Amino acid sequence: MKSQFASLRLLSLTRSTAFGSIRRPLIRLRSCPKCGEPWPPRRRYAHTPADDPHFESILDTPPILVKQGQQHGAGLIVLILIPAIAFGLGTWQIFRLRWKTEMLAKFEDRILRPPLPLPPRIDPDAIKDFDYRRVYATGVFRHDQEMLIGxxxxxxxxxxxVVTPLQREDNGSTILVNRGWIPKKLKRQIDRKDGLPMGPVTIEGLLREPWKKNMFTPNNKPEMGEFYFPDVEEMAGFTGSDPIWVEETMQPDLVKAYDREAAGIPIGRPAEVNLRNNHTQYIFTWYALSAATAIMFWMVVKKPPSDVARRVRQSREW
Incomplete structure (x- = not known):
């Protein structure tokens, strides 16, 4: 058998050309991967790999270690951004808390001061310096221009x-007065005659800066008498008043509030600051989220790879 393989390897074809004879091997034989002896190529009539005595399955090839570490994709970048952003938001809420605390202290100081008479003419740009300042004014309510916000x-x-323009005496300006709340069943003026004072009245309330409308509140429809938001500029232009907003106040008395509701008299707000200050909760929430996501990031990075992920079966004959 060995001599037969050697004789086949030396078999060649001689071809004559203009430059002489060229000897080319007729058959290129491979060597056995196990014993190193040459062996002929597979015949074309072999139907299955089992006909080859030197066939080796890829399942018998030993596994090769191709991966030792654990790689992370874009999810790891997102995971590291979450604690950083949450920490920044928590720090920002600390500054917001300081700002809100100083503003509440300023408003509380203004409320504790005695009420001031409202000047005949008021500069709308100066209202921000008197926000939550207690004032009083005398005039006549224009019930024919009453507006209901709801x-x-x-x-x-x-x-x-109930928002009613107050036409002030001595040629003073007409201002908008938020008289308070009434129930829905007393929407019509004919059902609350006791709540429509005639003649000169003196009201006391808080001078307020106009609010800013959010995107979820629908637009007012003054021509249809529908108001969803106290747009001071719009309501003042609709009634011919100055853009001055005063919220009438009353002492917080539950019995008195029930009596006013039954008689159709608007229930005014108490003279107090009703701004929310939830920044302390926001600080705790953001810092807690930052700490939790930072721990998750550390656990993902430090987690050892599993055996299945580390070893991949690979074959040179694949």
Whole structure:
């Protein structure tokens, strides 16, 4: 058998050309991967790999270690950004807390001061320096220009805020007065005659800076008498008043509030600052989220790779 393989290897074809004879091997034989002896190529009539005595399955090839570490994709970048962003938001809330605390202290100081008479003419640009300042004014209510803002909920009941222009005496300006809340069933003026004072009246309330409308509040429809938001500029232009907003106040008395509701008299707000200050909760929430996601990031990075992920079976004959 060995001599037969050697004779086949030396078999060649001689071809004559203009440059002489060229000897080319007729058959190129491979060597056995195990014993190193030459062996002939597979015949074309072999139907299965088992006909080859030197066939080796890829399942018998030993596994090769091709991966030892654990690589992370874009998810790891997102995971490291979350604690950083949450920490930044928590720090920002600390500055917001300081700003809100100083503003509340300033408003509380203004409320504790005695009320001031409202000047005949007021510069709208100066109202921000007198926000939450207690004032009083005398004039006549223009009930024919009354506006209802709603719906508004008070003690679980639906209703409206009554806004009435106050035409001041001695050729003073006309201002907008938020008289308070009434129930929905007393929407019509004919059902609350006791709540429509005639003649000169003196009101006391808080001088307020106009609010800013958010994107979720629908637009007012003054021509249809529908107001959803106290747009001071719009309401003042609709009634011919100055853009001055005063919220009438009253002493917080539950019995008195029930009597006013039954008589159709608007329930005014108490003279206090009603701004929310939840920045302390926000600080705790953001810092807690930052700490939790930082721990998750550390666990993902330090987690050892599993055996299945580390070893991949690979064959040179694949």
């Amino acid at each position: 719906p508004r909920v008070h003690d679980g009941k639906d209703g409206y805020l």
